[in-house]
Amino acid sequence: MTQAADRPQARRVAILISGGGSNMKALVASMTGDHPARPVLVASNDPAAPGLAWAAAHGLPTAAIDHRRFGQDRPAFEAALHAALEAARPEILCLAGFMRILTPDFVRRYQGRMLNIHPSLLPRYPGLHTHQRALEAGDAEAGCTVHEVTAELDAGPILGQARVPVLPGDTADTLAARVLIQEHRLYPAVLRRFARGDRRRLDL
Ligand code: GRF
Numbered sequence: 287m288t289q290a291a292d293r294p295q296a297r298r299v300a301i302l303i304s305g306g307g308s309n310m311k312a313l314v315a316s317m318t319g320d321h322p323a324r325p326v327l328v329a330s331n332d333p334a335a336p337g338l339a340w341a342a343a344h345g346l347p348t349a350a351i352d353h354r355r356f357g358q359d360r361p362a363f364e365a366a367l368h369a370a371l372e373a374a375r376p377e378i379l380c381l382a383g384f385m386r387i388l389t390p391d392f393v394r395r396y397q398g399r400m401l402n403i404h405p406s407l408l409p410r411y412p413g414l415h416t417h418q419r420a421l422e423a424g425d426a427e428a429g430c431t432v433h434e435v436t437a438e439l440d441a442g443p444i445l446g447q448a449r450v451p452v453l454p455g456d457t458a459d460t461l462a463a464r465v466l467i468q469e470h471r472l473y474p475a476v477l478r479r480f481a482r483g484d485r486r487r488l489d490l
Pocket of ligand 1: 303304305306307308309310382383384403404405430466469
């Protein structure tokens, strides 16, 4: 796996996960060769996140800040997360299946250089259970969105979207699986542009 050291001038990217990290894996795999960015940290709020083990096995620095240690003290959790991030000196943060809501104070530290992927065609279906909601609404299409993170949940400037058809007989799981394939195409493509300073919207 390529490291930040192999391309010193590359933009430094930290990726935040909470689980398997399939989007993190796609992002890491994309940052090779002439890609203008390199991964410098994979961090998680869950020490047991399988994506952390994968990242460590691929030679990437990792950090686990267990949000349960901090109870309801969200600022204390975010202070620990920020300290771990700052040690890696990231220029760009990619939230990838990161399931903690970040306070406006934390967002302000990274606004303008923090991305997220959301499994719906925003502004439709911010929040959770996006695929079930699309099915219940009878939507003919669904998809995913990469957006800049702002203090308002799932509402920042859209940097890219990818669409999939909703098919007869779809369940939330079959639709999620179809969308996930597009997430793994969209997020790397948007990051490649964003790391070059190109914020034009990309529709796949
Ligand atoms: C994906 O649907 C992503 O859009 C959402 O979390 C799900 C799992 O992501 N944010 P990953 O496999 O952990 O990257």
